[in-house]
Amino acid sequence: MGAVATSEQAAGAWTGDVVLRVVDLVKHFPIRRGLIQSLRGGPVPAVRAVDGISFDVRKGEIFGVVGESGCGKTTMGRTILRLIEPQSGHIFFEGRDLLALPSNEMKRLRRKMQIVFQDPYESMNPRLNVYRIISEPLRIQGVVKDGHEAVDLVSQALVDVEMTPPEEYIYRYPHELSGGQRQRIAVARALVLNPDFIVADEPVSMLDVSIRGEILNLMLRLAKEKGVTFVYITHDLATARHICDRIGVMYLGKMVEEGNTEDIVKFPLHPYTRALLNAVLIPDPSKRGLQSVMAGEVPNPVNPPSGCRLHPRCPVMKGICREKEPEIIEREGGHKVACHFA
């Protein structure tokens, strides 16, 4: 976890193009105990979904957060937007600590930060039409009053996500749209406030492979043309490699490796990253191998393993891994890794 940093210290090395800085973010979900157990005392057991994570996201880049299911990446994405309140840590957005902001300023700041959810079938109220769904942030933020003032803005957002002509879609209901169209609507909704920063939480994992590329290219285009910063959360290293500028690899609530996409993919330092890369299907069957795919399941995050959290599954495990938790250390070119043997 490292030393607990104060606001000033953590914000210290602030370089101009950093939009988001996360410092020692911790989110534990306490587990409800029965009456007898809670009388017995002792520490309340908790799911350590996010257990001390730090990283920077620069302006206009797409930062990928990659990890297996249950490693805490979704929790982290929501915590960044303060949809979940963290236990401790700091989240600096454009230099301001979100966790210290009063609720009215936080509400105003939400214009600049938006989220796209994983499941396009869940993320829309089935009783609202496309116009109402997309214009909702505008109404909540008081940009427009209720009514049809927002038609132009909504139409523009639809055009931005390549749903043209907008009038074809604007009064439809979610159940009349395909999954890919719904996800475009979700992106349009996130875009309508002209945000600087979007958390995309597995935006393509529920979509057909044929549509994934369209949504990913849409994100790429938005990042390039509009300078929108993305945190792209995914379990799929292949898509991350396709669109991300930098990638962070998470395992059991910890960041184990972070660096430029190039470095991560070509020269992975952490055994877990290597295992993830091996799990990616390679188009050429003759080059496929089953070597060093990681054995076993992700351990229970309530009781993470001692020392390095990967050690029960790690192919290069030595004695030290069981006792000492590796710090995340920067190697050359901003490539960081948390492994004793990297």
Place this chain on the structure above:
Amino acid sequence: MNGETVAGQAAVQPAPRRKRSGIADFWAQYRRRPYGLVGLVMLAMYIAVALAAPLLTPYDPRKTEFFLADRLAAPIWARFIIPRFRNAPPTSRYTIHPDQWKVERQERASLSFEEAGDRGETAVIRFEPSVEGGGGARSELSWKVHYGFNPPNTFEGKVTYRVEAPPDGMTRLSLVIVDPEGKEYDIWGTAVYGEQDWTTAALDSRDLQMKTRLNMTIFDDPAKVIFSTKGDYRLVLKASSESPSAEAKLFLAPAKFNILGILHGLLGADHMGADLWAQLVYGARISLIIGISAAVIGVALGTTIGIISGFLGGPVDEFLMRVADVFLSVPTLPVLIILSAFLGKNMWNIVLLVAAFSWMGSSRVVRSQTLSLKERAFVEAAKAAGASDAYIMVVHILPNVLPLVVANMVLMMPVAILYEASLSFLGLGDPRIPTWGRMLQNARAFGAFTELAWWWLVPPGLAITLLSLSFTFIGNTVNEVLNPRYRERS
């Protein structure tokens, strides 16, 4: 999906496609369910009856319209199915206008007609002054009526008269019924000394006065004895005067004579001779108003509490649900009895009380639905846009729990109706309004059970049952259509 090609087609496609309306969709599914349709037809009939109540019955049970018939009179159609009512009398009402009297006998008296202000035309009998030793003047008027039924239980009448005579004059007036065999029954009489202004004398076959005048015991029934045969009866008004000093005058306004029927109307009469069909028809209004308003208030309350409880969670949830538990575990009817006794007999009190004890079920259902809804991504999306809790509850949670709420509301209505009926049956209802519960309460209290007056007992009970049944049919069908998850339950 490509921008240019679709844009090209847009010129051809005129209007944006709209979603098929939710109600049309709902109806398309609803109409396929026979129970739902039966319930709807039944409810429509109830509503039609409630709305058309003034057209369906000439009587208004909110006014005191008593003695339309004999007590516990059976319905008219009972004569076709029950032998003992085959020739039972319906109610006969007669108004005897002054000019309908036939002069039977006049001694030193004369009859003429005269307008008497607001009383209209009156008959005037002038009696000459009595002479020494020669006796008084007398007059006999008769009116004929045919009676062709079995003996009635009751007859009643009204005689309105005025006497203008010198202070030493004495005027006698009596009413005699002459049966077809010529037997006379002296049912009423009076003597007036000097003058008397307009007076209405009411006579009733149940009065002890008449029975003693006829030399009967209190257990005899003059109506049965007098109208024991069929044929032409005569009502004879005998008047006489002894007025030594001057002429005496007797004025007669229209008189009334009623034979109260043992058969009456579509559903007979209650213990006061009030029309039961009118009570049943107007009772539909009250039951529907009470049922619907209590259910709407109760379910609205339950929905609000459920959403707040489910969405806010934590101590608020804990508190509200414990309150709901308390309300659920309190036996409702005894509490309703006590509270309605305290708050007074008023329809809206009952509505509010029933509503206050019927929100718990819907609040639990709504809460559990809210718990699942608030974890849905669209709620989080609204939060990410900066929405307040109130906004999310109103815009995102409420419309999604409404289907559940609607079904709950319809299913709540029979419960509210039954509570109202129970309270009224126990005598805690509003005595001024006709409800089915009150009909049953009166039936119990005034001898419908002991005399097996099924026409008084069965209709309100059946009306409550069928209305509850129709609401249950509709509610279950709505539930099946809107909440497919509950399909297995019903």
